[in-house]
Amino acid sequence: MRQRLYISLFFSFCFLIVSGQETKVIETDADYQFQSEKNQSAQTESQRQSQTQSQTQSKKSYQYQPSWSFGGNIGLSFWNNGTDILIAPKAYYNVSPQFLAGFGLTYIYSSQEDDFAKYSQNSFGPSVMGAFRPVPFLQLSAEYEGLQTNGDSTIKVGDRDKNSYSYWNNALYLGASFVSRNVSFGVRYDVLYDSTRSVYSSAWSPVIGFYF
CATH class of the missing domain: 1.20.5 (Single alpha-helices involved in coiled-coils or other helix-helix interfaces)
Structure with a gap:
């Protein structure tokens, strides 16, 4: 066993x-x-x-997504007993990091008074624009703006003649601006400038914009 x-x-x-x-x-x-x-x-x-x-x-x-942004221009100045107010809200569609398109409304109030005459006028109308940014800090733009202007002017001496006027003015601006974050500043030139109808004293004008 x-x-x-x-x-x-x-x-x-x-x-x-x-x-x-x-x-x-x-x-x-x-x-x-x-x-x-x-x-x-x-x-x-x-x-x-x-x-x-x-x-x-x-x-x-990380692909870019087109989006809307908002901004525009705003200005206030006083000169020789005169006042200028600019309000121009805009909406922008960011097609890509380099291209954007937009539209907006412009309102400008201007008045002046001295010992001989006084005047006041209101201008308002739409605008459309396109812009290209070859580099992030530089913006090249083209903008059409049409303004309806209504105003009154009065001569204080003599018979105190009062004149009322109303007209439409077309402007086409080509501009260049530097962009820093949400602010842009530069100059633009009106290729359709008419000194007898434009609300601006020169074809060249500064432009400051903001985006958010």
Whole structure:
């Protein structure tokens, strides 16, 4: 009985030794190494694909989205007993980081009075514009503006003649401005300038704009 038990234990011990040796042989076998390298290569390729997909998604997430912004011009000046007020709200559609288009309304009030005469006038009308930014800090623009002007002028001496007038004026401005964050400042030139009808004293005029 004991002999059978010993024999059984002996064969069991031999079996365990052989199994251990076979396991070690499999781990160092060339086929095993090939399969291991193949698995590692597959894992590396999978990681590369995952990184490529994440980079592609990241690039898509940073694509420019067209959007609206708002701003315009505002001005107030006093000169020789005269007053000028400019209010010109605008809306801009940012087509790309370089191009934008917009439209707006312009209102200008002007008045002056001295010992001989006085006048006051109101000008209002629409405008449309397009702008290009070759670099982030420089803006080139073209803008059409049509203004209806109504005014009264009175001569104080003599018979105190009073004159009322009303007319429409077209202007086409070509301008260049420097842009710093949400503010732009520069000059523009009216290629349709008419000194007898324009509300401005010169074809050249400064322009200051803001965006938000």
